[in-house]
Amino acid sequence: MESRLLDRGMTQPAIEAVLWDDWHVVGEYDSVVRARRWSTLLLGVSVLLEADAAGGIVAYADAARIASVETRYGFVWVCLGTPARDIVELAECADADRWVASAGSVRVAVSGLRAVENFLDLSHLAFVHAGYLGEEPHTEITQYTVECTAEDGVLATGCRVYQPKASAAVCDGYDVDYIYAVLRPYIVVLYKANPVEMHRKDMIALFVQPVSEESCIAHVLSCYLKHGVEPAALRRFQQFIFGQDRPILENQLPKRLPLAPRAEVAVRADASSAAYRRWLSERGVRYGAIPA
């Protein structure tokens, strides 16, 4: 692996350690096992997964064996470098009264960082997901709190939006409380109050696979309390919602995320996006970005 890193450095700028030495999802486990051979791209490197009859997975990067391959939360994860830390910890996934299931993987022709930012974005809900996750005239975004957490992420709390149909489980509109947490440059989760058990939260995680600097595959994990919903319905709903985001994302110019504070105009409602861009800059993330 060491020598491959050096080779890469000669032909293109080396990919920053914060991404190279981290874990990324490269496929949904069930799909990989069913296909037996699964080829994809991660950070511009061609990755091949081979599943044996017992469901074990071996991974190769440009034909060289990848030592760091794991299956977690129903997805296959690899680290192309030397893992500097573990795969993100999502405690809710251990709860027995939740469905923990992939809600699908969507290829998007835009930087994965733009996809993460869109996931964090509150003010598009009333327009892009009108009638489901928001609705005019309920467009106002009230003040929410953004902070950088001890676990080295961006946390947005106190987010509140009126939603006509907040999930596959509900029919009536209500004000939904959200919490967003960026856990890694390409990983973000959201927590929203469960419509039945209001004191507990459903979770959706977005594991974005950076395919190239200007394209990604967004893998969605849903972790919902089981009340009255089926995994298939959750999956259908999430894919429908993501289908509304995709044409917007693919019409963003430039395709990479600009990190300079004044490259794009921001208002108060964009506090989480501004914090995310700042956080990426501070961590030296360049892949998929236009550095400040």
Add this chain to the structure above:
Amino acid sequence: MTLGVDLSATGRWFPVARSEEVIARHVVQTQLLGQELAVWRDDIGAVNAWENRCPHRGVRLSIGHNNGIELQCQYHGWRFASGSGQCTYIPAHPTQKPASTIRAMTYAVREHHGFVWACVDAPAYPLPEVPAEMLTLRSVVVDATHDAIAAALLLGYRFAADPGLADPRGADSSLMDADVTAVEPFVWRTAAIGRRGTTVMFFLQPHTERQTVMHAGVFDAAPPDAGTARLAVLRHHHARMTALRDAVEGLP
């Protein structure tokens, strides 16, 4: 003779759309020198040529909504006023007036001779002069550089002064070769042919590095009426310009 696009493009007016395609409540997407433009008309009839991205999160304004007085972005519903590009409304903060610094990037724009003209920088030249009433022809997109088209035009343009509907490809004997000369950079004109001294002008829109839009208009002392004669002229030149395009694209 070659005309270096980069040397002479700044401050010049280029046609970016035919007036008739910029219809009410619609947004036309085009490119000028590799810059994407969103071209739209408000309900009063004024035309706008804007950079095709919302200043907020970069989404193409050409997928937005033309409400007749503003262009609204699809992503967050921000609205930008016809003329100035000034942001008039940010739905996330409905009671606040958007800062005056928030505006869509506008290009200088004019509507004349049946075309919408835009300028990528401060205009330094007048609009190209057109000698008389011009019948705008159908524009043709060519997968070639401006210089390649210029080279082909220097070989002449072959057309008929009185085309008939029956044979739009113009294989009949009325076809005549006309010399073509540059009037100014990006603007070309044929010699006069036929009894009435019919001429054609070409206006080249450098679209991207590899693609050029060939706009054109025809001058005739007795312009065709709105009926079949006009249709015959449009079809004839569309066929002739398509032949020119094929020749240019076929060059090694």
